[in-house]
Amino acid sequence: MKKSILALVAIVLIVSCNKKESKGNLQITGNVKGLKEGTLYIQKVVDTSLVAIDTIKIDGNSHFESNIDLKSPEMLYLFLDRGVSNSLDNNLMFFAEPGIINIETNLDGFLSGAKITGSKNHELYEDYKKTTSRYKDENLNLIEQKFKAIKRKDPKAIDSLNQLQDLNTKRKYLFAVNFAMNNKDHEIAPYIALSEVYDINIKYLDTIKNAMTPKVAKSLYGKKLTEYVNTLKKAN
Known part of the structure; x- marks a missing residue:
């Protein structure tokens, strides 16, 4: 009986861990080479305004990851808050779709140096x-x-x-x-x-x-x- 209870608890824990790991149907991974400290925002257009749907703090490690529940393929924006200006050069457009998307870029050429893979759109x-x-x-x-x-x-x-x-x-x-x-x-x-x-x-x-x-x-x-x-x- 005790073994059955332990087995049941183990199954519940595995299921709950799996649910935690898959927070959404879109996984965004990436790296902003040269970025030591700052904040990245994943944004989408709501009505006519850009609204943040995820916030990623960068502190020493320039690699980042975000998990989002995307109802339909759409244009998203990766915004880099450098703490200096809100220049348009800080907002990187990418056409997101369910799956895994990787964004590789760098601090100096945030837009021009970006390479985005994983999305056919x-x-x-x-x-x-x-x-x-x-x-x-x-x-x-x-x-x-x-x-x-x-x-x-x-x-x-x-x-x-x-x-x-x-x-x-x-x-x-x-x-x-x-x-x-x-x-x-x-x-x-x-x-x-x-x-x-x-x-x-x-x-x-x-x-x-x-x-x-x-x-x-x-x-x-x-x-x-x-x-x-x-x-x-x-x-x-």
Whole structure:
């Protein structure tokens, strides 16, 4: 009898330990090389504000870990409180999804030196940014040329550069739409629609909405896109 009771107690302890270890369906591990002391916050957007969902104190060891219960894949933010400023350079975006995600970065290049692995949605987001950075660079180049044309009072050149800017914007928007369509089975698709081309013609947003797989349509951003498109249709 005594052995049975001890066995039962052991089973209860094992179960409770397992529950403690798996606090959520997302495990975030990482390292901020060079960080000796500071605070890291895992944040998410609630309404229009960033809200901390976990706080990690760094004291001597730059490695960190966080366990979160993620209801649906979504964009999270790793914010580094250096105790000096709240610069945007301290906020690292990463597209989280259930599983294990690893974030390797360093104190000097917190954003530029970051390497994030373990999330297919984030991998796709990085691919998206690589291409769209070309459109941003082109736009900056055109702005510079237009500034010079304005300075020398050349209306013909200004008009031509305005047309080139419009064309560049259209190309960027069409790329975003095609990217979302090509990745309709990932939550990145409705996210791109909502964050990058929310003001495009409704027919494109509707096309992305209708192309989403059932799993993506039920996700956080899938539901938001459906709601947004339906609202636009009612307004028209």
